[in-house]
Amino acid sequence: MMDQPSHAFTKTSILPKPVAPSGPLAQYIHCLRASFGHSLTLMLRRQRIIFAAVITFLPVVIPLAIAFLSDSQFAHSGMDVFSKMAGEAHINTLAPLLALFFATMIIGEDVESRTIPLMLTRPMPRSAWVFGRFGAYLMVSTAILGTSMLLTFGASTALSDLAFDRDGFEKLFTYELAMLLALMANGALALFLGAVTKRPIIIGLIFLYGWQRLATFVPGVVDFLTIMKYTTEMLPVALESTNQVVREEILEFKKQQYLVGASKAAITLLGITAVLLGGSVVVVRIREYATDRAAGT
Amino acid sequence: MSTIISAKNVSKWFGEVVALNDLNVEIETGVTGLLGANGAGKSTFIKLALGLYRPSRGSVTVFGESPRNNAAVLRRIGYCPELDTFYDNMTGYEYVYWLSRYWGMSAKHAQVAAEQACDRVGMTERMDDPIEEYSKGMRQRIKIAQALSTDPDLLFLDEPMAGLDPQGREEMFSLIRELGDNGYSVVVSSHILYEVERVTDNVVLLFQGSIMAHGKVREIRSLIDAHPHTIHVDCSAPRILATHFVQDESVLHLDFEGESRLVIRTKDPNACYARINAAALEPDVEVTRIHCADDSLQAVFDYLVK
Amino acid sequence: MPVYTRSYRNYEGTFRRRGRWMLIVEQELRILVKGKIFQFLCLGAFLHWLLRLFQVVAYDVIMQDPNHPMAAMLQQAKFLTVNETAFFDFLRIQAPMVFLICLLAGSGMICNDVRNNLMEVYFSKPITWRDYALGKLLSLVFVGLGFTALPAIVLVVIHNLLAPGWETLTTTIWWPVEIAAFSLVIVLPFSLGILACSAVMQSQNYAGITAFMILVANGVIAALLAGFLQEENYLLLSYPMSLDRIGQAIFHQPNPVFNLGWGWPMAFVAMVCLLCSVIITRVVRRAECAP
Numbered sequence: 001m002m003d004q005p006s007h008a009f010t011k012t013s014i015l016p017k018p019v020a021p022s023g024p025l026a027q028y029i030h031c032l033r034a035s036f037g038h039s040l041t042l043m044l045r046r047q048r049i050i051f052a053a054v055i056t057f058l059p060v061v062i063p064l065a066i067a068f069l070s071d072s073q074f075a076h077s078g079m080d081v082f083s084k085m086a087g088e089a090h091i092n093t094l095a096p097l098l099a100l101f102f103a104t105m106i107i108g109e110d111v112e113s114r115t116i117p118l119m120l121t122r123p124m125p126r127s128a129w130v131f132g133r134f135g136a137y138l139m140v141s142t143a144i145l146g147t148s149m150l151l152t153f154g155a156s157t158a159l160s161d162l163a164f165d166r167d168g169f170e171k172l173f174t175y176e177l178a179m180l181l182a183l184m185a186n187g188a189l190a191l192f193l194g195a196v197t198k199r200p201i202i203i204g205l206i207f208l209y210g211w212q213r214l215a216t217f218v219p220g221v222v223d224f225l226t227i228m229k230y231t232t233e234m235l236p237v238a239l240e241s242t243n244q245v246v247r248e249e250i251l252e253f254k255k256q257q258y259l260v261g262a263s264k265a266a267i268t269l270l271g272i273t274a275v276l277l278g279g280s281v282v283v284v285r286i287r288e289y290a291t292d293r294a295a296g297t
Numbered sequence: 298m299s300t301i302i303s304a305k306n307v308s309k310w311f312g313e314v315v316a317l318n319d320l321n322v323e324i325e326t327g328v329t330g331l332l333g334a335n336g337a338g339k340s341t342f343i344k345l346a347l348g349l350y351r352p353s354r355g356s357v358t359v360f361g362e363s364p365r366n367n368a369a370v371l372r373r374i375g376y377c378p379e380l381d382t383f384y385d386n387m388t389g390y391e392y393v394y395w396l397s398r399y400w401g402m403s404a405k406h407a408q409v410a411a412e413q414a415c416d417r418v419g420m421t422e423r424m425d426d427p428i429e430e431y432s433k434g435m436r437q438r439i440k441i442a443q444a445l446s447t448d449p450d451l452l453f454l455d456e457p458m459a460g461l462d463p464q465g466r467e468e469m470f471s472l473i474r475e476l477g478d479n480g481y482s483v484v485v486s487s488h489i490l491y492e493v494e495r496v497t498d499n500v501v502l503l504f505q506g507s508i509m510a511h512g513k514v515r516e517i518r519s520l521i522d523a524h525p526h527t528i529h530v531d532c533s534a535p536r537i538l539a540t541h542f543v544q545d546e547s548v549l550h551l552d553f554e555g556e557s558r559l560v561i562r563t564k565d566p567n568a569c570y571a572r573i574n575a576a577a578l579e580p581d582v583e584v585t586r587i588h589c590a591d592d593s594l595q596a597v598f599d600y601l602v603k
Numbered sequence: 604m605p606v607y608t609r610s611y612r613n614y615e616g617t618f619r620r621r622g623r624w625m626l627i628v629e630q631e632l633r634i635l636v637k638g639k640i641f642q643f644l645c646l647g648a649f650l651h652w653l654l655r656l657f658q659v660v661a662y663d664v665i666m667q668d669p670n671h672p673m674a675a676m677l678q679q680a681k682f683l684t685v686n687e688t689a690f691f692d693f694l695r696i697q698a699p700m701v702f703l704i705c706l707l708a709g710s711g712m713i714c715n716d717v718r719n720n721l722m723e724v725y726f727s728k729p730i731t732w733r734d735y736a737l738g739k740l741l742s743l744v745f746v747g748l749g750f751t752a753l754p755a756i757v758l759v760v761i762h763n764l765l766a767p768g769w770e771t772l773t774t775t776i777w778w779p780v781e782i783a784a785f786s787l788v789i790v791l792p793f794s795l796g797i798l799a800c801s802a803v804m805q806s807q808n809y810a811g812i813t814a815f816m817i818l819v820a821n822g823v824i825a826a827l828l829a830g831f832l833q834e835e836n837y838l839l840l841s842y843p844m845s846l847d848r849i850g851q852a853i854f855h856q857p858n859p860v861f862n863l864g865w866g867w868p869m870a871f872v873a874m875v876c877l878l879c880s881v882i883i884t885r886v887v888r889r890a891e892c893a894p
């Protein structure tokens with residue numbers, strides 16, 4: 001046992017005594033804000049964000065290309081173009097890409113740059129650290145992808161059947177919401193992979209672009225084990241829709257494919273996010289991240 | 298004095314490699330030197346005390362509690378890692394600022410703390426420059442600043458003198474001594490004994506994951522009295538001098554280094570010195586220098602680890 | 604035995620004048636084969652090869668023998684036919700695997716050396732930037748060809764061994780050349796692209812995802828553009844589709860993915876290779892010349 005359980009020190013501070021917030025909740029919020037602010041600062045300062053933005057803004061080109069290059073500009077439904085762009089490009093392709101680009105490195109970057117011992121020796125709840133960083137990722141990726149979707153929507157209004165009206169905005173809002181949920185679920189998965197493995201990108205690619213694509217071809221309920229299943233279910237219009245008859249046929253066909261519905265899909269995506277974020281916190285608490293693991297060092 | 302770090306039967310292994318083996322040690326307040334060659338287990342011990350590692354067996358307590366994921370303990374600890382651990386695109390000031398924020402300080406307090414910590418390590422002029430532009434010494438100082446900014450009760454400095462120039466070392470020595478004088482507890486790891494001797498005489502000597510010795514340097518010295526001493530004698534005729542020791546039972550080993558040195562390993566140094574004095578009177582021998590390797594802590598270390 | 608008066612002595616062997624890049628290749632391959640993910644991907648690629656081996660054996664042993672009890676059943680399975688299409692498909696399916704393997708092996712090749720100050724170590728030895736860049740590139744190319752050309756050519760050899768008579772040999776005489784050419788078209792740009800990303804980015808994870816982002820975004824945008832404008836030639840803008848088009852030309856496949864001749868996609872691939880080579884050269888030479 002200790003000689004002096006209180007471990008009182010007769011120390012003369014050479015620097016002013018720091019002030020810690022009083023109360024666990026205040027401490028938690030302080031740490032959450034610090035983690036968020038720090039991560040946001042790092043993300044915004046790096047030039048790679050420009051690269052991510054350039055890739056993310058590519059879909060805006062498509063409706064513009066249709067408007068300027070197509071001989072039959074008004075034969076294209078702006079709504080169909082926007083739906084397809086938002087569904088296929090923004091939600092099912094770019095959201096996982098941005099998740100891999102930003103979220104895998106939420107923890108992975110600290111591991112790679114060997115700053116993780118500094119993080120883990122701070123007196124902060126691990127969950128505050130993880131959630132703060134996840135919040136920063138979500139903010140940056142939503143800002144980029146959301147703006148890209150908004151611009152794609154704007155460009156699609158140059159075609160027929162879509163305008164800046166109430167219907168159009170409702171549709172846009174639904175897609176933006178689906179995109180946010182896609183970013184959350186994919187981001188949580190990428191964060192989890194970054195916490196668990198040193199090569200999260202490869203494993204993430206295998207899951208998001210290998211397994212998810214493969215599972216959609218397998219009949220039955222295998223695709224329930226993908227995130228794409230639920231993000232697709234969130235979309236208001238069947239992706240392949242071209243006209244009313246085909247659309248109804250597709251919807252009928254989709255019903256046979258174990259449709260879960262938008263609300264259930266949204267709840268599932270939130271559930272996936274919560275579970276994976278929780279899993280990441282647990283991993284961060286359990287795992288020994290210190291880098292120089294060579295014996296005796 | 299009170300115990301601040303207590304390790305009981307601590308073992309830590311990574312796969313098949315044992316980094317620490319059944320370690321029992323209690324470190325008290327004040328400055329403590331953690332000594333050992335590369336691979337002795339110094340950094341592993343520090344990481345166990347910081348809660349970065351879980352002991353494979355046994356327990357480590359700091360301030361009476363387990364440090365792992367324990368905010369109450371970590372709030373009182375500062376850590377300066379051995380490796381350069383910096384974020385890209387960040388100035389020295391921002392580095393200290395953000396790490397103070399993570400400690401739980403408000404933005405306003407963190408600003409003041411970062412400025413004062415940078416000032417304390419003499420980095421005020423360069424604190425707004427990107428860390429990429431810093432020299433090795435500046436990097437070391439900014440790492441110390443981040444550890445100091447939260448005014449910890451216990452400071453772990455892992456190889457703090459590595460890469461510093463002589464002036465930087467002197468500044469570091471005086472900073473550690475000042476911290477110790479002001480009642481801070483500091484654990485300094487190093488494999489260079491001279492460095493530790495400059496800041497404390499209280500050492501923990503690690504060797505291959507086990508404690509070799511723990512206590513004051515002079516206490517450790519007394520421990521080795523029973524061990525053989527090595528005496529180097531420079532003379533013109535070492536082989537003739539050696540004949541004086543051949544029959545001496547306390548002499549364990551005789552060796553020649555070059556044409557002019559005799560190395561004597563003896564259990565009874567006083568008798569050996571008397572015999573050397575007697576031999577030195579002979580005209581052929583011409584002793585020019587007698588040197589005992591046990592005069593420095595290095596010798597203590599060498600004895601203990603060999 | 605020589606007696607040395609100094610503890611330090613100069614190297615007394617002969618210096619390797621040529622093929623110093625081989626050392627880099629050897630070193631990279633050694634590191635790569637130890638990785639568990641690499642071994643897992645190897646297993647995946649090997650399983651595909653096993654399936655193709657089954658196809659070759661089934662075709663040559665069973666389908667060619669009209670008296671075989673399973674012959675009638677297998678005759679219906681046209682996809683089992685061993686022809687140029689089968690090898691084109693084999694390589695096409697291997698391509699994503701090769702990309703992943705190149706990503707795994709190559710994304711950290713240059714940026715990790717820069718991060719760990721290894722460039723200085725390399726260039727303090729008698730290794731030039733050419734040896735370094737060539738060594739890194741060829742290690743990826745060899746690995747890539749090991750998953751494409753090598754197993755495919757082995758299948759061609761097995762096919763020839765199992766097939767009766769010499770007719771098969773005359774039919775398949777050019778297949779190894781076609782396989783090698785298409786494999787190189789797949790592997791070389793991938794390798795250069797990933798190395799270029801590794802040269803530009805500071806982290807191997809970012810290098811990997813950057814390479815993948817470019818590839819996926821490019822493919823999706825080209826496909827959407829071609830779909831909406833109902834002009835399949837826009838698929839030329841898709842890098843994977845361009846590769847497919849070249850493969851179709853090499854293996855004499857009907858129904859090309861787009862109507863433009865193979866020269867256009869070839870020019871596209873060559874341009875990508877050139878751009879990537881310039882990036883790699885600039886970064887590596889800058890490291891070599893750094894004060």
